[in-house]
Amino acid sequence: MNLVAFSIRTKGAHNFARRLWTVFARFGFTDARSRRTLLSILASVRKYGGSPTFFIPAVVLRRHPELINEIALCGAEIGSHGYVHNDYRSLSGASQHQQTEQALEVFHDVQLQCLGFRNPYLGWTDDAVRSFAALGFGYDSNEAIIHDVVDRSQLTPTLRAGFEKSLSLFQAITPSAYTLRPHFEGALVRIPTSIPDDEMLYDRLRITDQVALGNLWQEVMSRVYGLSGIYTLNLHPERGVLCKPALNRLLAYSQQQPLPVWLASLREVELWWRERAQFRFSIEPLGETSWRIEANCTPRATILARHLTVDNAPIAEWTGTDCTVDARHFTVQAALCPCIALSPRTSNDVEAFLYEQGYLVQRVETDTDRAARYALALDIPDGLGKTRSEQIEKRSALVAEIEALEKPLVRYGIWPDRACAALAITGDIDSITVQDFFLRIVEARQYA
Ligand SMILES: [Zn+2]
Structure with missing residues (x-):
């Protein structure tokens, strides 16, 4: 499907006409306007010590290598947004692979590193x-978490229908402590992204007031913070200058939280997730109610504990009943063993999943009295779901159950250096000039 048909299907003919009008307002015939807007986003994020991540179709990169290299040199991460701006769902697996490979070749030609795909x-x-994993990408940022911050009952039927069409187009997933974390799929780290994006809010719902838009983004940040997740904001650079006040509000808000919010590029998030995946605990009983715990981790790890007394190590307040433990060897006193007991017949994928989530896990017989001596005893011989939706549901439920336990528990926090949540400012550079915008229509048709 070409861009015109696609846009009309998803936005309606009237909206498409309006979109054409804005194209000339937002893009120029040279790259000057895009340069200004990319540098503007960069400056906002740099001010708070972070780096943005931009994704770009390879054909657009090939037409503007100097600008994109300049942005990368200023500290932005650049990832791939396809070879052309098309929908992979309408391509065969072989074509997807081939176009992903072609996109990488362009990055190679212009001497830019590319490790992420959206x-x-x-x-x-x-x-x-x-294909992403086979071709050496480190991560993708595609799974769309829908944050329900827009009161849809207040929308006109047309706006509401359009909004809901976007949700199904983006294969939206509900937020939960689990879905707001990165996760491994084979060798690939998958980092969730967030919707509604700026296009849905600013263009479609016409929330152009910067205080109102900033408030919506703050509301998303607040909810993500509550679940210790990542908020991946998608702000298309074409709206970067228009939405700068709202972006600055979000960044300021994220830094005002009681605990740190880690402002990071997606590549930094990916590397952290790989680092954290190696962390393990070992635990050894010292008596009926006493254990020695060793944390095998890097200095960046955040160690959390609840409903127990920590001997011989400094602790600090965290959220709720959790505290952080600032030591790698420590002793705890607790009414129950602060770890999750797994029955011998529980499948290995459950164990791997719990390790990835940062929990302290031990294999023990869970049908004996022994199981009652642990914070939680699990017997899950059938694993955590076969289909993708079943897996999301079961994994979300399990993480929610563990996170809600009011029992002794030691685990690794999700983010480094005592951060409670993460924020990534990202944007898709779909076009740089007016010419790019119209070439998209031709290119997407060529590679359909
Ligand atoms: Zn795009």
Whole structure:
């Protein structure tokens, strides 16, 4: 499907006409306007010590290598947004692989490193995820978490229908402590992204007031913070200058939280997730109610404990009943063993999943009295779901159950250096000039 048909299908003919009008307002015939807007986003994020991540179709990169290299040199991370701006869901697995490879070649030609992928229209597929890993990408940022911060009952039927069409287009997933974390799929780290994005809010719902828009983004940040997740803001650079006040409000708000919010590029998030995946605990009983715990981790790890007394190590307040433990060897006193007991017949994928989530896990017989001596005893021989939706549901439920336990528990926090949540400012550079915008229509048709 070409861009015109696609846009009309998802936005309506009237909106498409309006979109054409804005194209000339937002893009110029040279790269000057895009340069200004990219540098503006960079400056906002740099001010708070972070780096933004931009994704770009390879054909656009090939037309503007100097500008994108300049942005990268200023500290932005650049990832791939396909070879052309098309929807992978309409391509065969072989074509997806081939176009992903072609995109990498362009990055190679212009001497830019490329380790992340975000599909146009967030149109990822199982084939694409396999190709990303096979071609050496470190992460993708495609899984769309819908934050329900817009009161849809207040929208006109047309706006509401359009909004809901976007949700299904983006294969929206509900937020939970689990879905707001990165996760491994084979060798690939998958980092969730957030919707509604700026296009849905600013262009479609016409929330152009910067205080109102900033408040919505703050509301998302507040909810993500509550679940210790990541907020991946998607701000298309074409709206970077228009939405600068709202972006600055969000950044300021994220830094005002009681605990740190880690402002990071997606590549930094990916590397952290790989580092954290190696962390393990070992635990050894010293008596009926006493254990020696050793944390095998890097200095960046955040160690959390609840409903127990920590001997011989400094602790600091965290959220709720959790505290952080600032030591790698420590002794705890607790009514129960502060770890999760797994029955011998529980499948290995459950154990791997719990390790990835940062929990302290031990294999023990869970049908004996012994199981009652642990914070939680699990017997899950059938694993955590077969289909993707079943897996999301079961994994979310399990993480929610563990996070809600009012029992002794030691685990690794999700983010480094005592951060409670993460914020990534990202944007898809779909076009740089007016010419790029119109070439998209031709290119997407050529590679359909
Ligand atoms: Zn795009």
